[in-house]
Amino acid sequence: MSLSFSKHDITATIGEFIGTGYFLFMGVGGAVNFINHAVGSPLPGLAIPFCFGFSLFVNVFIWAPVSGGVFNPSITIALMVTKNLPLIRGVMYIVAQLLGALVGSWLIDLVQPGAPNAATTLGDDTSIAQGLFLEMFTTSVLTMAVLMLAVEKHGQFMAPFGIGMALFVSALCAGPYTGASLNPARTFGPxxxxxxxxxxxxxxxxxxxxxxxxxxxxxxxxxxxxxEKAVGSGPEKPESDRNSDKHDLENP
Known part of the structure; x- marks a missing residue:
């Protein structure tokens, strides 16, 4: 197994760095904007998942042609385990994603008025075990969206939207309890x-x-x-029934 890397690996890694930075910049910036300007209303409960879901959608759409638009060390690991991403590129991606998240979080903190504290922390009434399993199961949904829509190419041009919506609905589920990270880089930077x-x-x-x-x-x-053969295939008939069908076709 070769551990060398090419200029294409470097190009894709740059895409992951910039894309992750913008994902955090827009997701954190939008979420904090709603928190600061919708105090006392239920709007942030819907708007924060919307901000991160659509930030992921937009940035995957932009950067997928460059790097695949992963932006998530955990999903990067899944892509390496399923052999859809080479080991050396996966390691480069993880480093770039963590650094990109740090830069994106720092930039929004620098340019946005106020202090955008968007750290993901456990809710007061949420136990550690509950938080762990919420993050685990919601991330499994997000990862399946990537594997089935992007890797298996069932989503075609709608894959970025489907991935963004997977984050959106997962954040609706886990947001009040864990902050809905689903992504070590998203937690690391803020x-x-x-x-x-x-x-x-x-x-x-x-x-x-x-x-x-x-x-x-x-x-x-x-x-x-x-x-791939499951949808529309129906239950398999016994061989005697198949022979009978064949006989009927040959002798109408």
Missing amino acids: AIVANDYGRAHWIYYIGPTLGSLLAAAYWYLLKFLQY
């Missing part, structure tokens, strides 16, 4: 910039990674079962 790590900061790295590996296991199972 936590450092805001110096806010909350309780059990580690779950935002372990939970999403376990979720991405769960999705990889689903993907391997579906490929083993040849899922």
Whole structure:
């Protein structure tokens, strides 16, 4: 196995760095804007998932032709495990995603009025185990969206939208309890910039990674079962019935 890399790996890694930076810049910036200007209303509960979901959608759409538009170390690991991403490029992606998230979070903190503290922390009534499993299961949904829509190419041009909507609906589910990270880079950048790590900061790295590996296991199972042949195939007839059908066709 070669560990060398080419200029194409460098180009794609640059795409991941810039794309992750913009994903955090727009997601954090939009979310904090709603938090600061919709105090006392239920709007942020819907608007924050919308900001991150659509930020992911837009940036995947822009950067997918360059790098695939992953922007997530946990999903990068899933792509390496499923052999849809070479090891050396995956490692480069993870470094670029973490650095991009840090730069994007720092830039929005620098240019946006006020202090955009968008760190993902556990809710007061959320246990560590609940937070871990919420991050795991929601990330598995997001990773499956990437695997089925982008890798398997079932989403065609709608794959970025489907991936963004997977983040949106997952954030609706987990947002009030964990902040809905689903992405170690999304946690890493804002936590450092805001110096806010909350309780059990580690779950935002372990939970999403376990979720991405769960999705990889689903993907391997579906490929083993040849899922492509499942839709519309119906139950397989016994051989005697198939022979009978053949006889009827030959002797109407």
